[in-house]
Amino acid sequence: MPEQQSLTPNGLQALLDALQARGYRIIGPTLRDQAVVYDDVQSLTDLPVGWTDVQEAGHYRLARRDDDALFGYAVGPHSWKHYLHTPVQRLWHAKHERDDIIVTTEPPEAPRLALFGVRSCELHAIAIQDRVLLGGHYRDVHYAARRQDNFIVAVNCAVAGGTCFCASMHTGPKAVAGYDLALTEIIDEGEHRFLIEAGTPEGVEVLSELPARQASNEDIALADAILASTAESMGREMQADDVRELLLAHLEHPRWDDVATRCLTCGNCTLVCPTCFCTSEEDSSDLTGTEMARSRRWDSCFTMDFSYLHGGSVRASHRARYRQWMTHKLATWHDQFDTSGCVGCGRCITWCPVGIDITEEVKAIRETSQEAGS
Amino acid sequence: MAIQSDKLALAHDPMTPRVMRVLKRCHDGPQTVTLDIEPGDSAPFQPGQFNMLSVFGVGEVPISLSGAPTDHDRLRHTIRAVGPVSTALTRLSKGECLGLRGPFGNGWPMQQAEGHDVVLVAGGLGLAPLRPAIYQLLSERERYGRITLLHGTRSPADILFHREIMAWRRHRNIDIEVTVDHAPPDWRGHVGVVTRLISSVPFETGNTLAFVCGPEVMMRFAIAALKDAGLGDETIYLSMERNMKCAVGFCGHCQFGPVFVCRDGPVFRHDRLGGLLNLKEI
Incomplete structure (x- = not known):
């Protein structure tokens, strides 16, 4: 078992300083527009100190905590894909020169990114996007470049959000792999400290530069208790073990018609989802047609254009588009990438403007299929 | 934690098109043009594969x-003008530049077909992706059994590769039946949907492969007719079409249930599609 050490809040600031000294751009949770979003972080005061979030289906509010916890909330609308699989990426630009066209590939940017405050569900989400964008015959060069110099500081969740269900998806709340350093925040009898353990040689090296001391057995037990309590207080749960078979056996279930009466096909769920990876391409040119470029941007299977084929959209109805999203996420993702596409972060539930709850939709199909004896 | 460096062997970016010139352009029916494009350093292609063709400043489509x-002297593509990009492609003239990525996807099961009868069912422009397979079947004629091509179009004017079909009929050992939906008074051939021709084709049940390409509704009826004629699902191959942006499995657009049409297809053995073709809006 890796050795756990203990850091004071000042010690955690020393971690930020150490990462900056190593040339990392640190991205972490900050407050903006009354939400926790991932942005540049230099000091601990940039974090949402003393804030938590209240999440329910179609509901997100920040609220004050009665302590100065740095990580006392669940996840906000942002995920790390904003920085790894960016919303807009120019692929190439081209120029007419006499009667020739010169195409220049956009060089991949490889920023040294330190991702600070990554939750266990998010580590799983990053691993899933790694499979999608790097695991096949072709590799996404831009994603690869943005992933190559990451330093990941994970945070074990001390609170579960109202829409969280990582425990039932086996993706949290404790970070088990994919991090350089992992933190557990403890506030006990007014004393604020962090247990910290390294997951990689670079993590060990950085940790050795910090004013850390050996963690006490009491604190290690306390951290375990915190994680157990988080796992038990999940706002949602999903019986996920057989959900692939359940959904694929019920592609014509009446529940798809029911959810279609509620779904606005706005695409919010796909934008906040940390694993949704779909993109579209857009060509542009200047007025004279001398300079041209192609960009890709996040797209959503909820748009009509997404499945457009000469003559119309393949998935024209709300029913078909919701079914595509949910069956892809929970069922066909297994066929394609040998993993679920859902990590139980709950963002799609929270940020759905009409509060559609993926766990409820699965439950409804499961219950009625059992009634029907199928 | 950073990813392993062995995953970062950045080969040539598959998303960047190579600039090629049009060698020749000819009409092949209403709103339909065949472009011969210089091959550059393109890899050899399998019958059934596709390229992504770009008109700079307009967009890109799979063809x-x-x-x-x-x-090896030209890459031939037959394009019908149905949207902005395909229309712009059909307006390119000799010497003009376009962008090309590919070839992508899998191909028709040419090796599996050796020693078997082959029935090709083509609806409309669906003959275009089948033509490379026909060339290969005919050039290695002795390797295959009876070869039958069934081609259905809207009207006699829409018959694709008309003169070539006449030449195949005259000189080659291939049975060809053509049918049209709407016939003028001077038409002496079949009238009606192409799937109706299937029952009249002589082939050896248990020793036949079917290659089907055309509109999805036509392919559904073709599968039913082929199965009525005694073919098993595992002997029926289809070329699927879906919206495609990247052609390499990143963009998500071409999903058809569990498969990416660009990466796993476009040619699929029917039994591997798990009956999804019978569901709407998949």
Whole structure:
């Protein structure tokens, strides 16, 4: 078992300083527009100190905590894909020169990114996007470049959000792999400290530069208790073990018609989802047609254009588009990438403007299929 | 934690098109043009594969290769003007530049077909992705059993590769039946949907492969007719079409249930589609 050490809040600031000294751009949770979003972080005061979030289906509010916890909330609308699989990426630009066209590939940017405050569900989400964008015959060069110099500081969740269900998806709340350093925040009898353990040689090296001391057995037990309590207080749960078979056996279930009466096909769920990876391409040119470029941007299977084929959209109805999203996420993702596409972060539930709850939709199909004896 | 460096062997970015010139452009029916494009350093292609063709400043679409795989002097594509990009492609003239990525996807099961009868069912422009397979079947004629091509179009004017079909009929050992939906008074051939021709085709049940390409509704009826005629699902191959942006499995657009049409297809053995073709809006 890796050795756990203990850091004071000042010690955690020393971690930020150490990462900056190593040339990392640190991205972490900050407050903006009354939400926790991932942005540049230099000091601990940039974090949402003393804030938590209240999440329910179609509901997100920040609220004050009665302590100065740095990580006392669940996840906000942002995920790390904003920085790894960016919303807009120019692929190439081209120029007419006499009667020739010169195409220049956009060089991949490889920023040294330190991702600070990554939750266990998010580590799983990053691993899933790694499979999608790097695991096949072709590799996404831009994603690869943005992933190559990451330093990941994970945070074990001390609170579960109202829409969280990582425990039932086996993706949290404790970070088990994919991090350089992992933190557990403890506030006990007014004393604020962090247990910290390294997951990689670079993590060990950085940790050795910090004013850390050996963690006490009491604190290690306390951290375990915190994680157990988080796992038990999940706002949602999903019986996920057989959900692939359940959904694929019920592609014509009446529940798809029911959810279609509620779904606005706005695409919010796909934008906040940390694993949704779909993109579209857009060509542009200047007025004279001398300079041209192609960009890709996040797209959503909820748009009509997404499945457009000469003559119309393949998935024209709300029913078909919701079914595509949910069956892809929970069922066909297994066929394609040998993993679920859902990590139980709950963002799609929270940020759905009409509060559609993926766990409820699965439950409804499961219950009625059992009634029907199928 | 950073990813392993062995995953970062950045080969040539598959998303960047190579600039090629149009060698020749000819009409092949209403709103339909065949472009011969210089091959550059393109890899050899398999019958059934496709390229992504770009008109700079307009956009990019997937277009099947429609020429002979053994022809290394040109990449032939047959394009119908149905949207902004395909229309712009059909307006390119000799010497103009376009962008090309590919070839992508899998191909028709040419090796599995050796020693078997082959029935090709083509609806409309669906003959274009089948033509490279026909060239290969005919050039290695002795390797295959009876070869039958069934081609259905809207009207006699829409018959794709008309003169070539006449030449195949005259000189080659291939049975060809053509049918039209709407016939003028001077038409002496079949009238009606192409799937109705299937029952009249002589082939050896248990020793036949079917290659089907056309509109999805036509392919559904073709599968039913082929199965009525005694073919099993595992002997029926289809070329699927879906919206495609990247052609390499990143963009998500071409999903058809569990498969990416660009990466796992476009040619699928029917039993591997798990009956999804019978559901709407998949």
